Amino acid sequence: MIITGDDPEYIAFVKARLRDQFLMTNLGPLRYFLGIEVFSTSDGFYIFQKKYIQDLLARAALGDERTVETPMELNVKLQPTNGDHLPDLTRYRHLVGSLVYLAVTRPDISYPVHILSQFFSAPITIHYNHLLRVLRYLRGTITRRFFFPRSSSLQLQCYSDAMWASDPSDRRSLSAYCVFLGGLLIAWKTKKQTAVSHSSVEADLRDMTLLTAEVTWLRWFLADFEVSITTPTLVLSDSTCVISVARDPVKHELTKHIGVDAFYTRA
Template identity: 40%
Template sequence: MITIRIFLQQAASFDWEVHQMDVHNAFLHGDLADEVYMKFPPGFRTGDTNKVSRLHKSLYGLKQAPRCWLAKLAQAMKFFGFVQEYSDYSLFVLVTNNARLHVLVYVDDLIITGSSIHVVNEFKYYLSSCFHMKNLGILRYFLGLEVARSPSGIYLCQRKYALDIIAETGLLGVKPITFPLEQNHKLAYAKGSPFPEPARYRRLVGRLIYLGNTRPELSYAIHILSQFMDSPQQAHWEVVLRVVCYLKNSPGQGILLRANAPLTLTAWCDSDHATCPFTRCSLTGYFIQLGGSPLSWKTRKQDVVSRSSIEAEYRAMADTVSEILWLRQLLPFLGITVTTPITLYSENLSAIMLAGNPVFHARTKHVGTNCHFIRDEIIRGTIATQHVSTTTQLADILTKALGQKQFEVFLDKQGVCNLHTPHDCDKNSSRSHIRLGHPLYSRS
């Protein structure tokens, strides 16, 4: 999903068209190199009932089918001149003297963009000659993500998916809630009767996890609720329903990938020291922007217990730098040069000083050596740390439950908006500017 957001952010910044294609019966195209046998299908009569058939082509249901299809597709793409990126095997790039062409693959769905519409059409014609393809035109819907485009950029949301969640739980008629979790919640201490349908709880939380691909503000709530999958209590189920009531407030909320934005990376990291009441592990949250648009975010519990808030913040910085290094490896393949140090914002001055000053003393000798690679990246010029106050720390919403006023302020700063609310995504443009192609975005 991070690669998809990079892919679309670049298209929005350079004003490239994004097209979509679908492969009919993709797994049937793969050539099977392994020796695999199968029984004859029902109704097929043969003289010898002990005989079996050997497969030369892949079939749906075979473990080898996805790998065979990807190998077949990659072979056709490389023959056309594409290069496959090893940081993400689903990404293919073609560079010619006067054009760039990018293709992102997910099984049988392909999204295509490039600097020349002529090269895009030429490639689509070539692909149709190799496989039985369906040309879906301009990108509207991909992997559950609904795409709308305007001069302001590309808007991603999962409105239909969110409405399905609300309808499944029977909360279409409830009163909406403006923020997902109450401040100072005590879910870890919840006691009472176990929820009688744990499978239903797991299914609902699982659906919320996928919804988090366009809703970064849900990251903390999803992290908390995912910890009770094994034996949820009735109190946990009530909190899940509260999150669904929050979705009812704005089911079409999503992220805006801004157009005409300089493709520079900016990172924010934060931690909540000893937040888990049982393991005393801290919580890490990071938020990375590309061109001022949301790109990558995560909330996770740290693996070890930090002895101080400095160590917890330092480990949060290490997790963020690891993600930055992967992004720096991927972006040049897309033609996005990263020459200046990436600014990493943290609210802990002690952690910033620890990252820049390789002095060994009593307060740092217990910090794991795997975290000290941050210093090497600062010396190399990969990152540049900078202090930021708590009120402007964008990752703060990923590590704790905030009140309504603070929550709404952080939504605006992170670039989370609602296309269905007039002027919410762009104060200077009207909703009539949106290029609507999906029935969901009808002007009525």
């Protein structure tokens, strides 16, 4: 059990009451939990998964010591065919599943993990080669850590973007966003959109709508912890067309089919 808070006396009281009811051992300050390492300083604390990555690399048994600078090649388009099927599907699924958990503290691998997870049922050799590239990237960046300062502003700021028709198999677009609370990255996601978008504007608008729903939930969630955010949340996009449609959805009859998304984002 992990006990948190800023009142040492009350924490000690809770521990004493729990020891009266259960057989417990006080392990001291949090340092390691479910593969996640925690290092505390006077300015804040770091979370990372260095040991988890080392164990993952040992299980992968890479035959070399190479590293790469990026987790995936630029503009690569993986498809479910055009390659030989792997003789052992369990190894691919095990490694990708481990990367899914690692992405909890490594948002820089969120995109390649999302792509590789789509081929769980029938991975081929090219998918496995790209999986090995992610592992080599992790080997070269194993010391990267998340830092959470003890003090930060309570201003939410968000960034969204979409890759239009990026999946060559079904031409659905890819949504991606990240949310900052002050200087803290607290939420991020890479997700394929559920419908085919007719244009990049439509794909970006759907991405912004997904982010708007996430921000709405986060504001409610923070309110439950009595964290009051009174200022509007900035949702930033690099598409001037999307910003224009979100401000005034009744711009053209061609936007009627995405009017719901536009009005939701605008509200």
